[in-house]
Amino acid sequence: MRRLPLLCAFLLLTGCYDSRFGERSGGEEPEPATATIAQLRQLYAGTTFVIATDVVVSGRVNTSDAEENFYRTFCVEEDGAGLEVMAGIDHLHNDFPPGSRVTLRLKGLALGESRGILQVGRKPAASRTGEAPQPVAPALLTIAELTPKRCGTLVRIDGLSYTPEDLTPGTWAGYKRFTDAGGAEIYTYVRNYAGFAGEEVPAGKSCSLTGILQYDDAG
Numbered sequence: 001m002r003r004l005p006l007l008c009a010f011l012l013l014t015g016c017y018d019s020r021f022g023e024r025s026g027g028e029e030p031e032p033a034t035a036t037i038a039q040l041r042q043l044y045a046g047t048t049f050v051i052a053t054d055v056v057v058s059g060r061v062n063t064s065d066a067e068e069n070f071y072r073t074f075c076v077e078e079d080g081a082g083l084e085v086m087a088g089i090d091h092l093h094n095d096f097p098p099g100s101r102v103t104l105r106l107k108g109l110a111l112g113e114s115r116g117i118l119q120v121g122r123k124p125a126a127s128r129t130g131e132a133p134q135p136v137a138p139a140l141l142t143i144a145e146l147t148p149k150r151c152g153t154l155v156r157i158d159g160l161s162y163t164p165e166d167l168t169p170g171t172w173a174g175y176k177r178f179t180d181a182g183g184a185e186i187y188t189y190v191r192n193y194a195g196f197a198g199e200e201v202p203a204g205k206s207c208s209l210t211g212i213l214q215y216d217d218a219g
Contacts, residue, residue, distance in 0.1 A: 030103045030129040033058040038081035040111070041118050041149070048112035051120075055106040059083060062136040062154040063212060064093040067195030075117075075152050075212055076102055080139065082152020082212070084114075086121030099133030116151035116215030138210050143184040148215050156210040157186065162203045173197040178209060189214075 034056045043051075059076030074092050075084050085104065096102060109120045138156035146155070160178040163185075164170060172190040179185045188209060190197050 030058070030101075031056050031105065033103065036081065037076070037078050037083045037118070038149075040083065040106075041081060044111055044113060044118060046113075048110055051106045051109055051111055053107060056103060057083065057106065058101060058103045060134065060136050061096050061098050061100045061102060064098050065091065066093045069191050069194035069196075071191070075154075076104075077136070077153040080150060080153060082117065082150070084117050084119045084152055086119055088121075097133050099135050101129045101131050101134075103129065116148045116213075118152060143180055143186050146186075146213060151213050151215050153213055154210065155213050156208060158206075158208045160186070160207055160209055161205075162201050162207065164201075164203075170201055171198050172201055176201055178207075187216075 034054065037057050037059055040055070040057055059078040061074055062077050063070050063075045065071065065074065072088050072090060072092070073084055073086055074096055075082055077083070104120065106120055112119045136154055138154040139150070140156050140158070143157060160180055163177055163179045165177060170176065172188070173192045174189065176188045177185055178188070188211065
């Protein structure tokens with residue numbers, strides 16, 4: 001069976017990184033975006049590079065590090081395209097809760113990619129706008145509809161069954177295999193120290209998965 005993209009609730013911290021992060025906006029008018037996240041992806045040609053021009057993108061936060069499944073990073077998405085911000089600090093959900101709209105000034109930052117997810121890092125200067133957080137609705141998709149371009153965005157897949165290869169019950173920690181009615185498969189990945197890692201995966205019944213899409217072609 002052809003291996004399909006992984007639906008993950010975790011982003012591996014490889015590539016861009018920073019130890020400093022911009023402060024939340026004090027309510028001033030946000031800087032206008034000069035490009036979309038989708039256009040930013042078109043600039044990436046497979047090699048990490050430093051952005052030398054005044055590029056500003058915006059998006060809405062679609063992740064939370066409250067349960068420690070995301071580590072010093074958060075993702076934003078806009079119109080079906082996602083971007084991971086390698087913030088380098090803890091408790092990001094306090095200043096950038098899910099649903100917050102942020103602007104990212106990218107000049108001088110490194111643009112890279114890990115497991116299909118576009119990343120920015122080193123010296124991110126992000127500001128949260130004064131707009132109240134709005135819910136980020138996951139895109140309702142089937143496994144067949146997943147594409148690498150959607151990596152970094154929040155997606156939901158219904159009608160799945162937990163189908164472990166060894167047929168034994170388990171917790172959410174690590175990789176877990178799910179299949180749809182047609183036999184297409186997808187995997188989740190959860191950090192061992194995530195707040196829900198020790199909970200039992202629902203077995204023997206239909207379920208839905210919601211998480212950040214990531215692509216892994218390692219088999």
